[in-house]
Amino acid sequence: MTRFIEESNVGFEHARTSSELGRYLVAARDLVPGALVLTERPLVFAPKALADPDAVMPCVGCYKPVSTEAGERCASCGWPVCSGHCPGLRDPRHHALECRVLSARPHCAVDNMADYYSDPDCYAVVLGSIPRPVCSGHCPGLRDRRHHALECRVLSARPHCAVNNMADYYRLKVPGSIPGPVCSGHCQGLRSPRHHALECRVLSARPHCAVDNMAEYYRHDALLPLRCVLLQASDPDGWRRLSDMQAHMECRLPGTEVYDEANEFVVEYLMNSFIAQLDDDIRSKLLPEISAALLHRMCGIIDTNALEIRLHDGVELLALYTNTCIMEHSCIPNTKHTFSITPKSKDDLYKITVKVVVPVQKGDHITTMYSHALWGTQARRQHLKDNKYFACKCPRCSDPTELGTYLSAMKCLGDGNNACNGIHLPEDPLDEETDWVCSECRIRVKNSQVNMLISQMGEEVENVQMMGGSVPTLENLLCRLSTFLHPNHYHLYSIKHSLVQLYGRHPNLMSPEILDKKIKMCEDLLKITKILDPGNARLSLYNAVLYHELHSALVLKIKTSNEKSEEKLKPLLVKAKAAVEEALDSLKDDIEESSGKKLFAVIVQTKRDFDKFLKEKKVTL
Numbered sequence: 054m055t056r057f058i059e060e061s062n063v064g065f066e067h068a069r070t071s072s073e074l075g076r077y078l079v080a081a082r083d084l085v086p087g088a089l090v091l092t093e094r095p096l097v098f099a100p101k102a103l104a105d106p107d108a109v110m111p112c113v114g115c116y117k118p119v120s121t122e123a124g125e126r127c128a129s130c131g132w133p134v135c136s137g138h139c140p141g142l143r144d145p146r147h148h149a150l151e152c153r154v155l156s157a158r159p160h161c162a163v164d165n166m167a168d169y170y171s172d173p174d175c176y177a178v179v180l181g182s183i184p185r186p187v188c189s190g191h192c193p194g195l196r197d198r199r200h201h202a203l204e205c206r207v208l209s210a211r212p213h214c215a216v217n218n219m220a221d222y223y224r225l226k227v228p229g230s231i232p233g234p235v236c237s238g239h240c241q242g243l244r245s246p247r248h249h250a251l252e253c254r255v256l257s258a259r260p261h262c263a264v265d266n267m268a269e270y271y272r273h274d275a276l277l278p279l280r281c282v283l284l285q286a287s288d289p290d291g292w293r294r295l296s297d298m299q300a301h302m303e304c305r306l307p308g309t310e311v312y313d314e315a316n317e318f319v320v321e322y323l324m325n326s327f328i329a330q331l332d333d334d335i336r337s338k339l340l341p342e343i344s345a346a347l348l349h350r351m352c353g354i355i356d357t358n359a360l361e362i363r364l365h366d367g368v369e370l371l372a373l374y375t376n377t378c379i380m381e382h383s384c385i386p387n388t389k390h391t392f393s394i395t396p397k398s399k400d401d402l403y404k405i406t407v408k409v410v411v412p413v414q415k416g417d418h419i420t421t422m423y424s425h426a427l428w429g430t431q432a433r434r435q436h437l438k439d440n441k442y443f444a445c446k447c448p449r450c451s452d453p454t455e456l457g458t459y460l461s462a463m464k465c466l467g468d469g470n471n472a473c474n475g476i477h478l479p480e481d482p483l484d485e486e487t488d489w490v491c492s493e494c495r496i497r498v499k500n501s502q503v504n505m506l507i508s509q510m511g512e513e514v515e516n517v518q519m520m521g522g523s524v525p526t527l528e529n530l531l532c533r534l535s536t537f538l539h540p541n542h543y544h545l546y547s548i549k550h551s552l553v554q555l556y557g558r559h560p561n562l563m564s565p566e567i568l569d570k571k572i573k574m575c576e577d578l579l580k581i582t583k584i585l586d587p588g589n590a591r592l593s594l595y596n597a598v599l600y601h602e603l604h605s606a607l608v609l610k611i612k613t614s615n616e617k618s619e620e621k622l623k624p625l626l627v628k629a630k631a632a633v634e635e636a637l638d639s640l641k642d643d644i645e646e647s648s649g650k651k652l653f654a655v656i657v658q659t660k661r662d663f664d665k666f667l668k669e670k671k672v673t674l
């Protein structure tokens with residue numbers, strides 16, 4: 054076994070290769086659920102940009118979110134950090150190496166306010182003072198000759214950075230709009246020639262001040278490609294293992310969307326802003342080989358292989374693992390992986406542990422899932438094709454019913470008028486152009502029509518959920534979409550999963566009918582989840598929520614029931630106990646991760662309350 058794996062139960066000594074799969078892993082022995090497949094440390098990792106990078110960015114040393122404008126900066130490179138003392142800034146696995154490259158860009162004033170305003174002109178402590186290093190424009194000291202009034206006349210001579218004078222800089226000012234004088238990047242007027250579209254072409258000619266676009270100035274998504282190329286000098290063995298990874302460059306040729314995107318956001322950014330500015334000596338020491346083509350290859354390796362690690366506060370990292378990344382995809386995976394986020398030893402930070410979740414026999418392929426388990430076959434296959442460049446032919450994708458769950462099935466659409474009671478399924482789910490055929494009347498519908506309908510419905514579901522859909526809105530949508538979709542369709546699954554978390558949570562939503570509806574929905578959804586993910590590899594949180602809601606509905610039913618005979622209530626109590634225990638069990642491998650941890654704590658409290666209730670009632674189950 055190679056030295057960089059800590060423990061393993063897979064046959065690395067003969068990790069196989071096939072023309073279809075590339076490299077893949079097989080079990081070296083029979084494995085029971087829970088058995089370890091492998092555990093290893095990451096080869097390299099880096100933070101992803103946060104959802105609102107103009108407001109918050111991850112510290113480049115420890116990845117804690119920090120305020121983009123008011124936060125501190127790394128003293129050498131000027132990137133946002135939690136504190137100048139963050140230990141990650143001096144650690145080569147985190148920021149220390151990349152900092153030498155990132156420091157090559159000439160600093161913008163906003164990077165270094167302390168230098169820019171080297172003699173603070175107001176005695177008040179001004180926190181988060183960009184762009185106003187005064188406590189207030191009304192500060193009396195500003196007009197007092199003993200304080201700022203005289204020196205101000207001299208200091209004013211320097212031409213102002215845009216941040217000092219936004220009103221002048223943007224002569225047409227939107228209230229509160231600094232530094233983004235648009236209401237939203239999606240504002241329709243931005244693309245309308247009667248509004249901004251034409252003038253934008255002229256206004257774009259002025260070089261942007263960094264503060265206009267913090268997210269462009271500090272592109273965290275470029276850090277992982279940079280950390281990857283830095284391995285060549287800092288860890289030649291790791292660099293060799295990284296270079297062995299599949300990059301799919303044949304699908305990322307110039308002119309493709311993926312090439313253009315990587316070129317603009319990563320390759321040109323790194324090359325022009327930093328690498329081209331590096332001193333020759335430093336460049337040859339840190340990056341013996343560096344070119345746009347090599348950076349493109351890193352982007353290909355990352356897109357094909359990187360795993361996402363969710364930290365707390367919404368921060369996500371991308372990481373590459375030498376052996377875990379060899380695992381092939383299946384839509385019914387036989388493993389689950391977890392990351393060590395708060396380990397005892399810092400060397401184990403982000404160590405991955407892969408375990409089997411269903412019985413695996415010697416020689417079986419070891420599989421993971423690169424897509425979403427609750428998407429239908431077409432959505433999963435499209436996602437895999439677009440992002441991982443292969444066509445999945447796993448047993449779930451090959452079966453029109455998706456293992457009997459009917460997760461993508463539609464009700465008969467008829468010929469526009471005469472729908473029957475049949476079910477529309479894809480004739481050949483592995484064919485992207487397949488017709489959909491009704492099981493009863495055999496009427497055929499083109500795949501393009503089905504696709505259009507399903508994606509329109511998907512957008513509707515997403516919109517309603519993003520707006521925090523109320524019960525009536527969700528029920529209305531459920532009712533409308535149920536006309537077209539099989540009750541198990543994944544769009545309906547998603548609506549029902551939201552509804553069960555609302556039913557029983559408000560006095561108006563606790564009637565016996567609503568509680569019975571909630572219980573049935575939970576049970577129906579659990580049946581689907583169990584088939585699609587028997588080992589809780591991907592849907593553990595969904596499962597835990599469903600079991601928890603099932604328990605809550607059962608307990609409410611018991612508490613609001615007119616039935617006083619404990620013997621008669623006992624079956625419900627037994628069911629409620631089993632549900633809360635299943636909820637906790639579903640999360641047993643997720644408690645280190647932030648969402649798993651929070652949910653686990655809530656369910657533990659529910660279990661305590663239930664035990665107390667049983668004790669008060671003097672019931673033993």
Ligand SMILES: C[S@@+](CC[C@H](N)C(=O)[O-])C[C@H]1O[C@@H](n2cnc3c(N)ncnc32)[C@H](O)[C@@H]1O
Nearest residue numbers: 073074075076299357358378379381382441443
């Ligand atoms: C994370 S890598 C897996 C390791 C890779 N096979 C190698 O040789 O380095 C992902 C790539 O493996 C291939 N792959 C993984 N699972 C596959 C599957 N079920 N069918 C076909 N190709 C697959 C695809 O080329 C995919 O882009």
